[in-house]
Amino acid sequence: MEEMQILVPVAVKSKLTETLKTTLLNEIGQNISRVEHDMAQLEFEANGKLAEQAKINIQAVAPLRAQYEAQKARMQQVKDKLNADKEHLEKLAIGAELNRQPMNRIVTVHVGDDMNALTGGEILVEDGKIIAFRN
Structure with a gap:
């Protein structure tokens, strides 16, 4: 065997533009809102289930509360x-x-072949378009 094809990892970097920054900040904001909503939903469900469990078996409340607290954390x-x-x-x-x-x-x-010359490499992207290849 005289040759072989291999996969070599290539780093990809995005140049921060106003558009990308706005997009990423919006995504993060949406994710924060989603987590806050999920936390509020968990709190609501926990209160109901803990009250229900307290009527059935008061001793099962503490482990259930710990489970909810861990999920909330x-x-x-x-x-x-x-x-x-x-x-x-x-x-x-x-x-x-x-x-x-x-x-x-x-x-x-x-x-x-020199393996050091083959490894690495980087692609620089700006607003979705490749603007440079680097070694």
Whole structure:
């Protein structure tokens, strides 16, 4: 075998523009609203089920409450992370580069090729259009 095709990861970065910043901030805002809604819904459901359980078996209330509190804490962590992401994005200057989902490229390698030259690579995107390839 003299050659082989392999997948090599390629970093993808987006150049921050006003349009992208607005889009990302809107997405984060929607996600925060969704988490807040889910937290309110959980609180409503928890209160009802805890009251119902208290009538049936008062001793089962504490574990059930702990379960709801743990779920609420997980949701709060998600909300906190979203708020931190929002603050970070608001501080970023236009033109900054954001890491996006990496991609793979197919490379044909031959015996004797320099592997260091084949790895890496980066694609820079601005408003959905590729503007540069980097090594």
